[in-house]
Amino acid sequence: MVGICLALALPVHAQQQLHSPTTEARREVPLPGETGADGIRTEETLIVTGDQPGPGLWLVRKGGHDLWILGTLNPLPAKMQWQSKQVEDVIANAQEVIRPPSVSLGVKAGFFKSLTLLPSLLGVRKNPDGKTLEQSVSPQSYARWKALKARYIGNDRGIEKWRPMFAALELYSDAMKKSGLESGKSVWPTINKAIETHHPNVTVVNEAIVVTDPKPLLKEFKRTTxxxxxxxxxxxxxxxxxxxxxxxxxxxxxxxxIAALQSLPPPYQWEACSGAITEAGIGKRLGFGDAQKKIQAKWMAAAEAALDKNVVTFATLSIGDMLGADGYLAKLKAKGYTVLAPDE
Structure with missing residues (x-):
């Protein structure tokens, strides 16, 4: 089976939501590095570079069995090289590594048939009714878009024909690059190297949505507002x-x-973006909502099974999924497991 990602680079699991300020308040807040109406210049926080240790590991314990969890974050400093001896030492002694939960949307098709779908996949970015961004969003939103586009993207006329969601994600990606951050920077090359060296069992926690005939799906998506x-x-x-x-x-x-990580406001969530897909008719028909519930239950089952059978297990979770009142650590603690933060 050849998997083609129809989604849209959106996280599956919701994180806590920050309340959006009013439009008037947004206009009064200068961007970092700019001078506001009061004449005060805001300065950007300098981004760390070079070798960095990353955060310590959270520990979930059942008797003499330990589950060590690395909390991941996105974005990360673009010029950072993550070095974590603790993670490498844990994996060296681990019987199992649990990969982060994921929902995948794949196309069950032959390789050559899949290649013929690529033009259609590119076409889903455009507005189905031929409208431009200026015609699709409010005048206030478009004025904000023009200012941010000029700052981070530049003169790209093609993007003006994209659906608002795709244009927003492109803007976000370019803003990260120009801010010294990298969206999608991964800790997994280091983890994979340790896995290849020490050969623990690897558990993949995934809920797959497989499309056997993608052409009707693509046609429907192109027509969907x-x-x-x-x-x-x-x-x-x-x-x-x-x-x-x-x-x-x-x-x-x-x-x-860790203290700073826990004291800072929670990361922004992508519920509005993922909801545009998963809550649309096409998303509901494919079962995205059910898949998310299933994957959460699958990860909990994998973690509890690992704590039953392994002396040492290693896992990764996004910090947004791991922490908070509804996070995985709270769920494990509610089941009676001992949960210790890195500094405890």
């Missing part, structure tokens, strides 16, 4: 108001400052 205006506006809000907090969070993760 998505409720993605909230995604468009919320992404711009994050870039306008949260870049410095993202830098602080990225630095805290890189340097292993």
């Amino acid at each position: 998505l409720d993605d205006l909230a995604c468009f506006d919320n992404t711009m809000t994050r870039i306008e108001t949260d870049l410095d907090a993202m830098r602080l969070r990225a630095n805290a993760w890189a340097t292993g400052d």
Whole structure:
């Protein structure tokens, strides 16, 4: 089976939501590095570079059996090289590594047949009714878009024909690059190297949605008007108001400052963007909502099974999924397991 990602680079699991300031408040807040109406210049937080230890590991314990969990974060400093002896030492002694939970959307088709779908996949980015961004969003939103586009993307006329959600994600990616951050920077090369060296069992926690005939699906998606205006506006809000907090969070993760990670506002969530897909008719028909519930239950089952049979297990979870009142650590603690933070 050849898997083609129809989604859209959106996290599956929801994180805690930050309340968006009003439009008037947004306009009054200068971007980092700019001078506001009061004449005060805001300064950008410098991004750490070079070798960094990353955060310590959370520990879930059942008797003499330990589950060590690395909390991951996105974005991270672009020029950071993650070095974590603790992770390598844990994997060296682990009987099992549990990969982070994921929901995948794949196409069951032959290789050559899959290649013929690529033009159609590219076409889903465009508005189905031929409208431009200026015609698709409010005048206030488009004015914000023009300012941010000029700052981070430049003169790209093609993007003006994209659906608001896809345009927002492109803006976000470019804003990260110009801010010294990298969206999608992965800890997995280091982890995979340790796995290849020490050969623990690897458990993949995945819920697969397989499309056997993708052509009708692509046609339907192209015709579908998505409720993605909230995604468009919320992404711009994050870039306008949260870049410095993202830098602080990225630095805290890189340097292993757990207290700072826990004291900073929670990471922005992508519910509005993922909801534009999963809550649309096509998303419900494919079963995205059910898949998310299933994957959470699958990860909990994998963690509990590992704590029953292994002396040492290693896992990774996004910090947004791991912490909080509804996070995985709270669920494990509610089941009676001992949960210790890195500094405890």
